[in-house]
Amino acid sequence: MNNGKINVTVWNEYWHEQSEERIRKVYPEGIHAAVAAALNEAGNFNVTTATLDMPEHGLTQEVLDNTDVLFWWGHCKHGDVSDEIVDRVQKRVIEGMGLICLHSAHFSKIFKRMMATDCSLKWREWAEKERVWVIEPGHPIAQGLGEYFEIEQCEMYGEHFDIPTPDKVVFISWYEGGEVFRSGVTYERGRGRIFYFSPGHESFPIYYNENVKKVLVNAANWAAPRTQLREHICPCVEPLEPIENKAK
């Protein structure tokens, strides 16, 4: 928190947008800039961005120590993220930092680390219609949405999605081509809250969709730390009751 606002860092591998003209047309300043813009509209976040090619991928210890919620977008450069940075991010999540993984970040090192499963899914890029149904209408991440919202052209992500049973399945998507997908799921690990949200893609303007932007804002508010603690790890403790030490 800074000036009463939640500190958000939006991370992007920032590759497609620099290497492919058709992608740059959709996200001229990068997907991170589009996500940051959506958050900035809400007015209660201090938003900064970080990308793969920055020193330490832009995620120094100092940056993370000052991050309440980290957004993650990656796709074809997952393997270039250093394990040391993944360790660092995981440690911060356990301490209380929120983590929002978007779309193809299902296969990022940090998401797979936090899930401990394969995170495999089906996919198809046919620009078909996706209808995102609200399954938990009372959940903070679903506030301000109707019963469903639509994405006119999407990359299909389909079940089976190999993730641990979520705490809450907030959204389930219907696809024109016949699949379904748990498209918004929540977890807690240590003190940190995690949200995975599948809509979004490099070649479709999904992060400009008003409902998607609402979800990004809601998710950042939901995942912001309630408490953060650096605990002493595995302390040896004295008894609280007057017992004898028989192990001496």
Added chain:
Amino acid sequence: MNNGKINVTVWNEYWHEQSEERIRKVYPEGIHAAVAAALNEAGNFNVTTATLDMPEHGLTQEVLDNTDVLFWWGHCKHGDVSDEIVDRVQKRVIEGMGLICLHSAHFSKIFKRMMATDCSLKWREWAEKERVWVIEPGHPIAQGLGEYFEIEQCEMYGEHFDIPTPDKVVFISWYEGGEVFRSGVTYERGRGRIFYFSPGHESFPIYYNENVKKVLVNAANWAAPRTQLREHICPCVEPLEPIENKAK
């Protein structure tokens, strides 16, 4: 499965028992041998053992491919387990192998990998009394036990235990010194079932306790794979409905 029996591999770092006379007196052939003996009594397991100092820690791909349930005991040599073997074990769990982590294995690389949290806890070695209460009397792992069972002398493991919310808290322990602990907890990750059970220690004869032995047997039966599958990872799929490919 082999001859209709469940294939169990019991892994032990096997250090205390070889390096300290007082530990060897409790487990002359190693903790793995005591756990294996408890399982062998049940009659429906093919039990083998593996230790840290074996090539590939005794956990070659072939061994794991033929293991239905893996027990894990480690304490002061967690750091000596190679990351490559941890990766291999994790992959097998996701495919369907059961994993039972015992006592100080709460801090093993494989348990921390599967939990993705700190797995920190409080501890005290005063040889105090532990009373293990059954919280899920209908759970397969609790079958044949009374409402609780006691361990006369234990190492205390106390909350807060930093683990993800378990699927089921099967046991909660009461300690003479004033603490409580979620001493038996279950998870599923991928196709694999995971059980953590805190009772057990190198210097107390806990793995000879009749109730503890029942839990080990029940846990192995519960964690044995129902199905195992090596899925194709992230397949690109054709639509199931007759839609047009607008992304061409």
Added chain:
Amino acid sequence: MNNGKINVTVWNEYWHEQSEERIRKVYPEGIHAAVAAALNEAGNFNVTTATLDMPEHGLTQEVLDNTDVLFWWGHCKHGDVSDEIVDRVQKRVIEGMGLICLHSAHFSKIFKRMMATDCSLKWREWAEKERVWVIEPGHPIAQGLGEYFEIEQCEMYGEHFDIPTPDKVVFISWYEGGEVFRSGVTYERGRGRIFYFSPGHESFPIYYNENVKKVLVNAANWAAPRTQLREHICPCVEPLEPIENKAK
């Protein structure tokens, strides 16, 4: 259990089939008979049936005491089921009897009782296609199924479905008309296991579908009691440690 077989009772309000010719053509001997036939094919169940118009709706205490798993089908006669029988069924579920609620039983007294929520959903009877996706491929209820199965003509049941967060969402359905639904969900209440399965309808021959029949059989096997206990309710107990009674 009887002769090593699981005792199943299939309950049906049995109204549509007697009052409407077009329904009778689909299920000439009643939906209960079709469900019973599917279970009988499996060979490991003793199957009996019970209907609304029998004395005590066919669910006497003796019948329930000898029932391991109860299937429930109702639709337009939910209100005619006596509260006393609902109390009795609930008590048996808590003791360990499995309960499988089918399709329009989402609004039965017993399902609403066990869920404690509204159990409201959207519906449409347009005979559209339903594709049932397997979300938990390792779950016993999904064994023997492919990645999905289809029902050519169904009544659509759509989200939002007002139920407590399930232990496991085994199936999610896709509908031609654009909705999704958590079509197979599990719970535990007391010692009893509960499964709700939405496919099935009085005017479509869904209970003859081979995949649906597999689900019915799997569900009965899964829900069969592992243990049953009639506990003493709220016992006053002596302390287990030598403490003084300061309340005297």
Added chain:
Amino acid sequence: MNNGKINVTVWNEYWHEQSEERIRKVYPEGIHAAVAAALNEAGNFNVTTATLDMPEHGLTQEVLDNTDVLFWWGHCKHGDVSDEIVDRVQKRVIEGMGLICLHSAHFSKIFKRMMATDCSLKWREWAEKERVWVIEPGHPIAQGLGEYFEIEQCEMYGEHFDIPTPDKVVFISWYEGGEVFRSGVTYERGRGRIFYFSPGHESFPIYYNENVKKVLVNAANWAAPRTQLREHICPCVEPLEPIENKAK
């Protein structure tokens, strides 16, 4: 909400305090008055009280419609609460009202209704020590507490407690006499949040304990509705995709 404050109604059967001198000495104006006082100190609640002997037990439709969070304390008069009022309270919980059940309310009609299980437990009134351990240190209900807090003299409530698997086990209690108990557990049913908290008793001054008061305040803040909705029940809906009605 009213004047930006959360509307809380504290319900009490108010029997012990009127009928027994020794209880009246502890809670001269009733347990509801003590709970209300603890909440009033927090400053962000409009607190009113209601008791069994009021018309409609003080829980008219109007009162409930204006209640964000309802506290419930009952013990020996559970049976005197009318089923109609229980139905009404359940309906409001499903719509979004928070429900906090205290101590012996584990056996109230409304708690048993929402749990759908027996809610049985062990008990002993020996005025022994209870140590309440925080199991979810990041949970809003645990804010401002240390790792544990103690209650010098309590009525013991012990496992097995027959409740559905909680969403979160926030507290686990240790007792001098040797038992453990899941003493703070959360649920969601419909839009409503439910918290059960076992500390508290008519003859011990537990609701004056500073830590217990913190929990009451935290619980009321946590359970306050995020959204409330009266949904149309089971609507028949038109398709969202252009499909043909084959059922005509």
